Amino acid sequence: MPDADPKRRGEIKKFKPVLTATDFVLKILEHQAAARKVNLKAARIIVAGGAGVGGKENFRRVWSLANALGGDVGASRAAVDSGWIDKDHQVGQTGTTVRPALYIAVGISGAVQHRAGMSEAKKIVAINADPNAPIFQVAHYGIVGDLNRVIPMMIDAIKKRV
Numbered sequence: 001m002p003d004a005d006p007k008r009r010g011e012i013k014k015f016k017p018v019l020t021a022t023d024f025v026l027k028i029l030e031h032q033a034a035a036r037k038v039n040l041k042a043a044r045i046i047v048a049g050g051a052g053v054g055g056k057e058n059f060r061r062v063w064s065l066a067n068a069l070g071g072d073v074g075a076s077r078a079a080v081d082s083g084w085i086d087k088d089h090q091v092g093q094t095g096t097t098v099r100p101a102l103y104i105a106v107g108i109s110g111a112v113q114h115r116a117g118m119s120e121a122k123k124i125v126a127i128n129a130d131p132n133a134p135i136f137q138v139a140h141y142g143i144v145g146d147l148n149r150v151i152p153m154m155i156d157a158i159k160k161r162v
């Protein structure tokens with residue numbers, strides 16, 4: 001607080017402020033949605049997409065399956081490096097180690113660095129066009145097929161059950 005200045009003189013005037021309701025209206029100048037940070041460590045269901053998904057646009061299939069199941073989206077490093085999804089979704093040695101009840105690997109080959117982050121999931125389902133893909137070595141259920149055909153069929157089946 002500044003020191004009092006005895007040389008300064010002032011006159012006290014009474015006044016009544018006239019305020020209307022509109023003077024108290026709050027105006028929202030800008031709306032910024034906070035980006036939701038994914039927390040894969042806490043996820044019960046993860047649908048993860050890899051290079052086999054083929055592109056950022058097609059990655060919506062992975063999001064759709066995750067939404068249908070009420071799960072979160074994970075990814076291989078190949079998908080992250082391609083810029084299809086943010087790094088905080090990466091599962092594996094240099095990503096997050098996850099232990100969900102259900103992990104669905106879509107178009108992911110199952111490299112050792114990826115498996116290091118997901119092999120402790122309670123149930124692993126792999127969808128891959130290549131029957132010899134290493135991901136099938138850790139999967140409890142394997143679907144050999146084109147993810148572009150398999151995912152829509154899975155979503156249809158889920159919708160019928162819910």
Ligand SMILES: Cc1cc2nc3c(=O)[nH]c(=O)nc-3n(C[C@H](O)[C@H](O)[C@H](O)COP(=O)(O)OP(=O)(O)OC[C@H]3O[C@@H](n4cnc5c(N)ncnc54)[C@H](O)[C@@H]3O)c2cc1C
Nearest residue numbers: 050051052076077078092093094095107108109114129147
């Ligand atoms: C030091 C180091 C750290 C690493 N850390 C990680 C890590 O943390 N996480 C990680 O994931 N990787 C990591 N990697 C990279 C890892 O070695 C692999 O390169 C990467 O996991 C491969 O990703 P992917 O399986 O998506 O791609 P790919 O190996 O290219 O596999 C794509 C798969 O998609 C399948 N496919 C293609 N088209 C279709 C279709 N239409 N339908 C169904 N299946 C299809 C193919 O058969 C193939 O199996 C690391 C590597 C190094 C060297």
